[in-house]
Amino acid sequence: MKKILELHDIAREFQMGSEIVRALKGVSFDVFAGEFVTIMGSSGSGKTTLLNTLGCLDKPTSGTYLLDGVSVREQSRDQLAKLRNQKIGFVFQAYNLLPRTTALENVELPLFYNPMVTAAERRERAANALQAVKLGDRINHMPNEMSGGQQQRVAIARALVNEPVMILADEATGNLDTRTSYEIMALMQDLNQSQGKTIVFVTHEPDIAAFSSRTITLRDGRVVKDQINQQVRSAKEMLAALPETEDYHI
Amino acid sequence: MKVLNLIRLALLALQRNKLRAVLTMLGIIIGVAAVITIGAIGAGSTASVHNSLASMGSNLVMVMPNSNAPGGARLQGANVETLTEKDLNALKKEATYINAISPSSQSKGQAINGSLNWPTTIDGVNQDYLAIKNISLKDGKMFSDRDVHTYGKVCLLGQTVVDNVFPKGVDPVGKIIRFNKIPFQVIGVLNKKGQNTFGQDQDDIILAPYTTVQKRIIASIYFGSFNASAKSENLSQAAADEMEKILRKTHRLRPTQDNDFTVRTQAELIQTLSSITSLLTALLTAIAAISLVIGGIGIMNIMYVSVTERTKEIGLRMSIGARGRDILNQFLTEAIIISVTGGLIGILIGETLAFVIANALNWEPVIDKASIMEAFGFCTLIGVFFGYYPALKASRLDPIEALRYE
Numbered sequence: 001m002k003k004i005l006e007l008h009d010i011a012r013e014f015q016m017g018s019e020i021v022r023a024l025k026g027v028s029f030d031v032f033a034g035e036f037v038t039i040m041g042s043s044g045s046g047k048t049t050l051l052n053t054l055g056c057l058d059k060p061t062s063g064t065y066l067l068d069g070v071s072v073r074e075q076s077r078d079q080l081a082k083l084r085n086q087k088i089g090f091v092f093q094a095y096n097l098l099p100r101t102t103a104l105e106n107v108e109l110p111l112f113y114n115p116m117v118t119a120a121e122r123r124e125r126a127a128n129a130l131q132a133v134k135l136g137d138r139i140n141h142m143p144n145e146m147s148g149g150q151q152q153r154v155a156i157a158r159a160l161v162n163e164p165v166m167i168l169a170d171e172a173t174g175n176l177d178t179r180t181s182y183e184i185m186a187l188m189q190d191l192n193q194s195q196g197k198t199i200v201f202v203t204h205e206p207d208i209a210a211f212s213s214r215t216i217t218l219r220d221g222r223v224v225k226d227q228i229n230q231q232v233r234s235a236k237e238m239l240a241a242l243p244e245t246e247d248y249h250i
Numbered sequence: 251m252k253v254l255n256l257i258r259l260a261l262l263a264l265q266r267n268k269l270r271a272v273l274t275m276l277g278i279i280i281g282v283a284a285v286i287t288i289g290a291i292g293a294g295s296t297a298s299v300h301n302s303l304a305s306m307g308s309n310l311v312m313v314m315p316n317s318n319a320p321g322g323a324r325l326q327g328a329n330v331e332t333l334t335e336k337d338l339n340a341l342k343k344e345a346t347y348i349n350a351i352s353p354s355s356q357s358k359g360q361a362i363n364g365s366l367n368w369p370t371t372i373d374g375v376n377q378d379y380l381a382i383k384n385i386s387l388k389d390g391k392m393f394s395d396r397d398v399h400t401y402g403k404v405c406l407l408g409q410t411v412v413d414n415v416f417p418k419g420v421d422p423v424g425k426i427i428r429f430n431k432i433p434f435q436v437i438g439v440l441n442k443k444g445q446n447t448f449g450q451d452q453d454d455i456i457l458a459p460y461t462t463v464q465k466r467i468i469a470s471i472y473f474g475s476f477n478a479s480a481k482s483e484n485l486s487q488a489a490a491d492e493m494e495k496i497l498r499k500t501h502r503l504r505p506t507q508d509n510d511f512t513v514r515t516q517a518e519l520i521q522t523l524s525s526i527t528s529l530l531t532a533l534l535t536a537i538a539a540i541s542l543v544i545g546g547i548g549i550m551n552i553m554y555v556s557v558t559e560r561t562k563e564i565g566l567r568m569s570i571g572a573r574g575r576d577i578l579n580q581f582l583t584e585a586i587i588i589s590v591t592g593g594l595i596g597i598l599i600g601e602t603l604a605f606v607i608a609n610a611l612n613w614e615p616v617i618d619k620a621s622i623m624e625a626f627g628f629c630t631l632i633g634v635f636f637g638y639y640p641a642l643k644a645s646r647l648d649p650i651e652a653l654r655y656e
Contacts, residue, residue, distance in 0.1 A: 096653070112255050
C-alpha cells in the first residue's frame, strides 16, 4: 500500500521571547492511502501545530515529513502553496466560505490557483464536487442561505475539487449539532470507503474518533497512542438510530 | 496565474462589496471628470479667444498715434495728432509686406432715421477696409475709390445700427440716414460679427469714406489709426518693422528720438491672450489633479481596510494554494479595476460636461484624444501606486495567523 504521509521524528520549536517552546517533540507515524485517521489530543498537546505541519502551512524545525513522496521541509513558500493546492483539501471548523459568494464559486476557488485547469473545466469540476456532497440543487445559493451542515458540505466539496491525496479536517464538526455532525461523518466515511479518499481528521471528541479506522493520540508534543480501530462505527447507522429531530426538518 | 482568472477573482471580490467599491470609485470619477472638464474648458476658451481675434484678421497690423514728448503732460494716444495722409501714401507706396492699408478716423454721434435714433460710432475708412478686417457684406456694396475722392456721403451700416434705426422688415439699402445732421445714403449692410473677446459689440458701427468723415464730421486732417493687412500672419512682424521704418522717415525722427506712433500686430495680441488662458487652464487643471490624487489616497485607504477585514479570507486563499504573489496580484487588480473603471466613468462624465458647456458658450467642443489616453493611463498608475502597498501587506500575511484572525 502507498504511503501518503511519512513523519519521522518531527520536532517544532517556537521562540517566545527568550523562551523556546517545544510544541512537537519527535512525532513519527505513517499514513497509508485509503486510511481514515483521527488525531486526538487535549489543548496544548501539539495538535494544532501538527495539523499546521501536515497541512504544509508550517515547516518542522527538524525531522522529515514526506507528503506523497515530497519532502516538505525542503520546499519554498511558493512550493508549499502548490503542495497545499494540489495535494491537500482543507476542511475547517468555521467552514471559511467566502461570504456573498455562491456555493459554486466557493468550490471553484482552489481551481483558480491551479494553472492546469481551464475555465470550463473549473465550472464542471466544481459542479461535480457539489453533486458528490449532495448539494447539486444548491449550487447558486449563498452561504447565508444555507444551514451549517450544508455550508460544511460546500467546504468539503471545495476540499475535494482539486482531487487531493488527503483531506485534512480541523475540528470539522466542532460547530455542528449531533445530528449534523453525524451527517458530516457519514459523508466522510462514504468518501473514505467508496472512493478511497485518505482522511486525516483532527478532533478532541472521542465520539467522532470512533468513526475512523485509526486513532493517533497526542500529549505534550508526543504520540502516546496509535491504534487501529477494531470496531468502526457507522455514522449512517448512528444517524438512523437518532430520534426524529424536533429542531428542524431539512 | 492567468490574467483572466485574476480579473475574475478581483471582480468576484469587488462584487461582494459593491457599495464600497462604488464609493471608492467616486473619488476617481470626480477627479478625472474635473481634470477633463477643466482641460476642455481651457482648450475651448483659448480656441475661442484665438478665433475671435483671428476673425478680425490674424494678419492685421495696426498703427496708432502716440506722444513722444519727453516732458510735460503726456496725452492719450487717440488725442495725439501725428498720422496724416502723407504717412498713408508713403506706406501705400513703400511697404512691401502688406496687401492693403486703410486709415481710420472715428467719431461718436447719433444715427437718425425719422423718429428712430441710436448713438453709435462712425468710422472713416477706405475701400480696402472690409478685406483688411475680414468683414463681409450682407447686402449692397462697398463704396468705391471714387467715393473716397469725392467726399461721397455714402455709408455702410452694422447690424446693430440697422436693428435700431430701421423698423423690422425695411431694407435699409438705398435709404438716407443722418449722422450728426449730415445725411448719408446707405449703400450696404455688414454681416453680423457679434461681440469680440472684450465684450465690445462689433456690429455697432457705421462705415463711411474717411475723407467724408474727416471733412464733414470731425474737421481734422489727422487719422485715428491705420489698419493694414500683412501678406500672411507670419509676415506681420516683418510688415510692422518695415512700417515703423517708413513712418520714422516720413516723421523725420532722429535715431535718438522715440516713435510718435505705435505699431502693433494682431498675432502678438493673440499670442499674449492665448498664453494667459493657457496659464489659467494649467493652474485649474493642477487643482483638479489634486482631487485625483486624493481619490487615489481613498483607494489606498479602502484597500488597507479591506486587507485587514479580509485577513481570514486571505488565510483561506493561502491554505487552498494561493501564493503570496497571487494575493498581491489580486489586490492590485482590484485597485486597478476600481481606478480604471472610475477613470472611464470620469472620462465619460467629463466629456459630457465639456460638451454641454461648449454648447452653452457656443464654442467648438474640444475633445482631445491624447488627454483621454493620459487620464486612462494615469488612473492605472494611481491604482498600481496606491494599491501596491496594501496588496504587499496582504501577500506577506502568515497563513496560520491569518486563518486564526477573527
